[in-house]
Amino acid sequence: MKIAVAGTGYVGLSVALLLAQHHEVHALDIVPEKVEMLNAGTSPIVDKEITAFLEANTPGGRPLDFHATLDARQAYTGADYAVIATPTNYDEQRNYFDTSSVEAAIAAVRQYSPNAWIVIKSTIPVGYTKQLRETLHDGRILFSPEFLREGHALYDNLHPSRIVVGAPQDDSEAVGAARAFVRLLAEGAAQGEASRHNPDGTVGIPELVVGTTEAEAIKLFSNTYLALRVAYFNELDTYAELRNLDTRAIIDGVCLDPRIGPGYNNPSFGYGGYCLPKDTKQLLANYAAVPQNLIEAIVEANRTRKDFVADEILERVRGAEKPVVGIYRLTMKSGSDNFRQSAIQDVMKRLLAEGATLLVYEPTLDAADFNGNEVTRDLAAFKQRADVIVANRWNDELADVAGKVFTRDLFKRD
Ligand SMILES: NC(=O)c1ccc[n+]([C@@H]2O[C@H](COP(=O)([O-])OP(=O)(O)OC[C@H]3O[C@@H](n4cnc5c(N)ncnc54)[C@H](O)[C@@H]3O)[C@@H](O)[C@H]2O)c1
Structure with a gap:
């Protein structure tokens, strides 16, 4: 499967490396120095697991299929999923998140890949995905909250507290795509996570597919x-x-x-x-x-x-x-x-x-x-x-x- 990731910060890079264990991943950024570093096997951020993954390039004995790029065409063309992990800073004037980088990334994805499932991983306002799906007339946009801690970004994806993906519950195709994305994230988790015992008595990584607005609310x-x-x-x-x-x-x-x-x-x-x-x-x-x-x-x-x-x-x-x-x-x-x-x-x-x-x-x-x-x-x-x-x-x-x-x-x- 080909997966594109927009943004190679804490969220984008850790998700990209997680998925690159089993799939072809193209991570796009707009900062040339970051892309150069990544393609040279160096982490632009301090993170033990990210550094180890990039240096070894073969975690668990399997080579990573990871490519960093500045080229949107290369990243997005033919992608099955496009994960958006660009910044959403708080705009003190508008008293709301500035979601413009998410919208720019979605526009770029759609230019080269009309059918990819877009999964927003950036943190966004409650209700944003529903509104975006309506205004863009685009039914292939999902939201998955990210719960990682900085400094342990990849570790937290290898050992996730839970995996949550939001899709409109009355849209069976979108729910199916959300479930498939849950499986992609779970597949990348560390060995043993599928049989781990949780404090509430359940076994394995808790997985939730809920409405997009509920998923956004879970994050905030x-x-x-x-x-x-x-x-x-x-x-x-x-x-x-x-x-x-x-x-x-x-x-x-x-x-x-x-x-x-x-x-x-x-x-x-x-x-x-x-x-x-x-x-x-x-x-x-x-x-x-x-x-x-x-x-x-x-x-x-x-x-x-x-x-x-x-x-x-x-x-x-x-x-x-x-x-x-x-x-x-x-x-x-x-x-x-x-x-x-x-x-x-x-x-x-x-x-x-x-x-x-x-x-x-x-x-x-x-x-x-x-x-x-x-x-x-x-x-x-x-x-x-x-x-x-x-x-x-x-x-x-x-x-x-x-x-x-x-x-x-x-x-x-x-
Ligand atoms: N940092 C965290 O601990 C954390 C945890 C959970 C969720 N989040 C959320 O995830 C999002 C990203 O956070 P982060 O910490 O990874 O940010 P970051 O600033 O570390 O990385 C964002 C990257 O996106 C790139 N970028 C900007 N516009 C782009 C575009 N149009 N196309 C491609 N790349 C682009 C930037 O150059 C940068 O490298 C934010 O919404 C944040 O709130 C962050």
């Missing part, structure tokens, strides 16, 4: 729940800090209830990264004319948390003459090279508004400044010059200056 409600959980433990931490209580002891005690459970409870400067901030805002926009309190509060809670974190940092340098606030990493997670929408950047804006001088340590950034702030890659000089060191995530290389470090990473994990 999942991410908004994750944002809620981060915001909840962050707000617990704000309370404990201001009341001089031991946050860690409280979280440990709270999470022993199996209904609450451990994990995903480590305080931070706020939820961030590419997806949670934009997906919560998009869900809130989808709630227009629907009563709600919670969704809005989840968006607001993140702002309040960053205000609190900035105030705490400023408190530590109050009274010092021309204090330097050291920003240890711009990234959201440890082991990452990606700082799209990281919470620290919003904290930095608040610190700058209060007149603070910032010094950034970010070894993956090859630039002398970041948004007008000095950047250094010299860790020793950074430690020496900073009066306080702000770290969303702890790293043992800060151990010798632990007294200067401000972090809320209490469990030393993401």
Whole structure:
């Protein structure tokens, strides 16, 4: 089978490599450097499994049938499926996702492949696929939410929590194409996943074929729940800090209830990264004319948390003459090279508004400044010059200056 993938970011690349184990996959991007790197067997993103797949080229002993290209004709002509994994940034002016790259990719697919089943993997507003199918008079468009974590993109596709594909439930051809796509994703999963035991007693990868609008809602409600959980433990931490209580002891005690459970409870400067901030805002926009309190509060809670974190940092340098606030990493997670929408950047804006001088340590950034702030890659000089060191995530290389470090990473994990 020939499968085309539009976009070779976290989502597109991991899905393309997963499917290339058993099928001919052509991954299209508009950035020549990415395509060159991929065809040379190098990953443009930090991801253990993606790197290993590209380097070995024969995971599980089978050669990958993977081709990166800038050529839409080559990618789309004769494709059975075209997976769309292009960006959907949040447009702050329109208060909605900017879906223009998805529409551009769909137009390009249709130019060369009138009959391919198009599967949108980008995160889109609730109701988008139905509307698109109607306005384009195109019944061969499906939606499949992607649940991967950055840094574990291919791992999460090899070991999926669930596979969900949306198709209009009254269209048997579309439902059949959706089921076939579920099987393609399941076929690429790691050995043993088909017989794994899930916590709810079921065996194998949970598979769902639902309506396109339900599938879109599954994605946005999942991410908004994750944002809620981060915001909840962050707000617990704000309370404990201001009341001089031991946050860690409280979280440990709270999470022993199996209904609450451990994990995903480590305080931070706020939820961030590419997806949670934009997906919560998009869900809130989808709630227009629907009563709600919670969704809005989840968006607001993140702002309040960053205000609190900035105030705490400023408190530590109050009274010092021309204090330097050291920003240890711009990234959201440890082991990452990606700082799209990281919470620290919003904290930095608040610190700058209060007149603070910032010094950034970010070894993956090859630039002398970041948004007008000095950047250094010299860790020793950074430690020496900073009066306080702000770290969303702890790293043992800060151990010798632990007294200067401000972090809320209490469990030393993401
Ligand atoms: N990153 C995540 O953790 C994650 C998880 C689930 C869902 N998503 C969603 O998936 C989508 C993609 O996210 P990502 O993180 O992979 O993005 P990304 O920015 O890492 O990659 C997108 C790629 O698409 C390319 N592109 C843009 N327009 C194109 C076009 N017309 N044709 C071909 N390629 C094009 C870009 O050059 C880029 O390489 C977004 O909607 C995002 O919300 C992301």
